[in-house]
Amino acid sequence: MKKNKWTLEGAYALVTGGTRGIGHAIASEILSLGGAVFVVARDADYLQQRLQEWESSGYHVSGLAGDIVNQADRKDIFREIKSEWGSLDILVNNVGTNIRKKAVDYTGEEYDQILSTNLHSAFDICQRAYPFLKQSKQGAVVNVLSVAGLTHLRTGAPYAMSKAALLQLTKNLAVEWAGDGIRVNAIAPWYTKTPMVEHLLKDKSYLHDILQRTPMKRIADPEEVASVAVFLCMPASSYVTGECIAVDGGFSVNSF
Numbered sequence: 001m002k003k004n005k006w007t008l009e010g011a012y013a014l015v016t017g018g019t020r021g022i023g024h025a026i027a028s029e030i031l032s033l034g035g036a037v038f039v040v041a042r043d044a045d046y047l048q049q050r051l052q053e054w055e056s057s058g059y060h061v062s063g064l065a066g067d068i069v070n071q072a073d074r075k076d077i078f079r080e081i082k083s084e085w086g087s088l089d090i091l092v093n094n095v096g097t098n099i100r101k102k103a104v105d106y107t108g109e110e111y112d113q114i115l116s117t118n119l120h121s122a123f124d125i126c127q128r129a130y131p132f133l134k135q136s137k138q139g140a141v142v143n144v145l146s147v148a149g150l151t152h153l154r155t156g157a158p159y160a161m162s163k164a165a166l167l168q169l170t171k172n173l174a175v176e177w178a179g180d181g182i183r184v185n186a187i188a189p190w191y192t193k194t195p196m197v198e199h200l201l202k203d204k205s206y207l208h209d210i211l212q213r214t215p216m217k218r219i220a221d222p223e224e225v226a227s228v229a230v231f232l233c234m235p236a237s238s239y240v241t242g243e244c245i246a247v248d249g250g251f252s253v254n255s256f
Helices: 021-032 044-056 071-084 108-136 157-180 204-212 222-231
Strands: 012-016 036-041 061-065 090-093 140-144 183-189 244-247
Touching (some): 021 090, 044 061, 090 108, 140 157, 157 183
Parallel strands (some): 140 183, 183 244
8 A cells, every 4th residue: 555645754844933823733733643843933931831732742842942033043943953853854934924004104124024034034944954855855845925925915015025025935946946855835824813913803894804805704714724734745745846825715816
């Protein structure tokens, strides 16, 4: 019989921003499928709480408290992975931030913050992960984008720019790294029940507008987004690379 393609047994994964929202759901899904996960998050206390929860369930998990915008912290991530595992099969670039304003209202500091967090750090992490993923011979990268990188939303031009650029990085790396056995894909969620947008969803008028433009007429659960991301990490998706899957209830294909 052929090896089970719907498992991550024995795989080692790095998930950035893996303690909350979509990142937490992705890390949990990888663990449930037999993978080991290294989680990076800024809040050290909350990270330890999450690690203890996973460990109490018998999962193989570890992590590092750090800010991926900081180059020294990014270096520490891979030093720890090399020391603890010596290998890496999966990279999930999940960390992201947004400041919702009209384009003319951003300060230079806000612009730099968004691009540094969403794009520049992800590029550097991909570079640092490359030797490990090449050694794996079945490496998989999943970049967490947003439908903002595919179409116009009301505000957040720098956020949209960073996600669109991350999509192009996904395509470029998919082609560059295919010969090394590394697949690179992306997912583009729409509004999802996470702490990042919780305050926005409390606005009933705004929520009404979101649902009106979403054919499935509801907000996604983080687990629904995570399942697509994790599929792209599995042997079952072994011939998929350079793709971006919108996990958006039909929003991005909706029209008048």
